[in-house]
Amino acid sequence: MNKKNILVLSMALTIVGGATAAVFASDNAIHSTKNKVVTLASKEVNGTTQTTTNDVVKVANGKISDEEAVKMATKALKDYMGLDAKSFGEAHVNRTNNQEDFKFFMDIVSKEDAAVLKENAKKDTADIIVVQFVRAEDLNQPMAASNRIVINEKTGEIVALTAFTDGNRSSETTIDDAKVKSAVINFFDKQQKNVKENTMKVSKSASSGTIRVLCNLEDGRDAEMTISLKNYSVSSYEINYDRLLPLPSEEKDHSENFRAL
Secondary structure, three states, X not given: OOHHHHHHHHHHHHHOOOOOHHHHHHHHHHHOOOOEEEEEEEEEEOOEEEEEEEOOOOOOOOOOOHHHHHHHHHHHHHHHHOOOHHHEEEEEEEEEEHHHHHHHHOOOOOHHHHHHHHHHOOOOOOEEEEEEEEEHHHOOOOOOOEXXXXXEOOOOOEEEXXXXXXXXXXXXXXXXXXXXXXXXXXXXXXXXXXXXXXXXXXXXXXEOOEEEEEEXXXXXXEEEEEEEOOOOOEEEEEEOOOOOOOOHHHHHHHHHHEEEO
């Protein structure tokens, strides 16, 4: 198992019971046979950058085609993160479901976590599309970082997004609670989602200039985010779109490493 897979596994074991089960497993599936690669080309028309897709494979049985998924992901990165599609060299499109992750982790996690996974497996879980963008300059890198967007195929909702930007790196360790609250509320406002009052929790300490934030939305779902302390911009978020029960290990992490805002 290479270093990337080890990292993916260790992160997933920590949070697979909540909002992020499918994302980390699907990140590991970028080389799977289900993955479609879409080459992106940018052109400028009347001063506006437009993105086209080449050799896109339409999925006959899917609700959303690969081409449409890439367009949706491109728009989400621009609207929520301010990233322009002209920097993307390839889009990797993968389709999955949390049920696949339940099976994978069932024999790896503790008995207590496995029992909750078994309960989560009884739920009607959503089919999702994972779009991963690799920057043009990183195409030849063996383990290139990618911007990742997760789409609920049935509803079209962007349920998770991770953006890798060098500009968000910081050595800052001081957490400004007011700025954290404002960043979370403003971010979900862009999606016309409301954060339930008095549900925010923030990690007790920063890691590489970023913090984790937990919150509940008014629709009853919980969400997790990472925020840069450099400018209090959101670098990733994920909504618990399947309303999964949290694993005991996840609850322990939240109890020990987070504080209420």
